[in-house]
């Protein structure tokens with residue numbers, strides 16, 4: 001099942017999922033999850049790249065991290 005971007009007015013296919021960790025004041029941006037979760041939001045690539053977080057919060061983009069890790073064949 002294909003999900004679409006959660007941003008109002010945007011109907012592009014979702015390519016990433018993000019969720020809020022209120023205790024850590026951190027937003028985690030992950031590759032699109034296989035299943036929709038009530039506490040997370042799907043966004044298209046464009047909106048994922050321009051995602052902004054509340055003041056004082058951190059954004060952890062785990063999409064690029066996983067991509068770069070996959071490039072290191074010597075990684076444990």
Ligand SMILES: [Zn+2]
Pocket residue numbers: 005006007010011012043044045046047
């Ligand atoms: Zn979008």
